[in-house]
Amino acid sequence: APNLPGFRDSGPVRRGNQAAEHVQHDVYGQVVLGVAQSFFDHRLLAQPGIAEFEQLEPVGERAFAVYDTPDAGIWEFRTIAHVHTSSAIMCWAACDRLSRIAVRLELDNRAAYWRERADIIHATILEKAWSADVGAFTAAFGGTDLDASVLLMAEIGFLPAGDPRYVATVEAVDRDLRMGNHVYRYKVEDDFGKPKTAFTACTFWFIDALYRVGRVEEAREIFESVLASRNHVGLLSEDVDPETGELWGNFPQTYCMVGIINSAALLSKPWAAVT
Structure with missing residues (x-):
């Protein structure tokens, strides 16, 4: 149009x-x-x-x-x-x-x-999909680019979270796709150019991955930061500008609300621990 x-x-x-x-x-x-x-x-x-x-x-x-x-x-x-x-x-x-x-x-x-x-x-x-040069599972077979979606492999049971290759992939995402407390889907140019905003669902996937590899306090810190990005009625959009915190993209975003639930469940104390 x-x-x-x-x-x-x-x-x-x-x-x-x-x-x-x-x-x-x-x-x-x-x-x-x-x-x-x-x-x-x-x-x-x-x-x-x-x-x-x-x-x-x-x-x-x-x-x-x-x-x-x-x-x-x-x-x-x-x-x-x-x-x-x-x-x-x-x-x-x-x-x-x-x-x-x-x-x-x-x-x-x-x-x-x-x-x-x-x-x-x-x-x-x-x-x-594993690249020894990159030290991570990559976005595509034989590639070198990273994609946060591969973090889901531990959640669905493809590899245990303790597998060194998965741990290395989490570290690579932390190094290359994370900006502050937000995570990009990827950093390569797509049909619309180089991504300028982080994808909030990926941030939740990263929080869950951190929890699974034992970096629980970091996971909790990022989770609390993302919660602070919600609007006045507790909703999140699809994307966020890591520099300004401004919400972008589809709104509200179901992926994000599911992410809140999943991450909260992982980070919460089990009933047996509540006295």
Whole structure:
């Protein structure tokens, strides 16, 4: 819409949502992860069973078929296609959870089938996404750039938080993507130029990662700082200007509110410790 200048002349103003055209392979893992817990939660009046598992298997097949092929990634790049590490990790999650569900349902052959596929993806990621030169898991296979989304690998169980490669990745994000108490998604130029604002969901992922690697007080300090960035009714936007603290981007941002909940749960004392 060339006749509209955009907020503070920050155009171009676009109509519609081009994301509908993007290929994002992480969605297959998101689907399976979103359903998987229901197979294990005995509180449900009616738990899913073999029929529901069989409906999920085509999602896993698709994940295995595309895990090592280029996509737009979690950030919906418009003109950048790589084999994004975060997408591959989520494809692994789809196959991993299908194997676990099959074990729960006592489907031994299907459990072995999906475990084999999960192991293949796992080995490929360890080989192609880890960079000894960078000292971290990188944004894409064979790349050198960092992306905060790889921090999620400990949360979903791809690697234990104590793995030296994960610890090194947290340290690399701390060194290169953190500014003050805010974390960028990445620092490389994208379709709109070099990023100027930090992505608050990534800050929460970093807080959680710090907690998991034992840097609890640092995690708490950053968490409290982010809470102070909320507006007068406690809401956060998608982005924040690290220099001014001004909120930018989509508002309010659900990612951020979920981040508050997850980080608060990690940083809170367990009930057993409350006297």
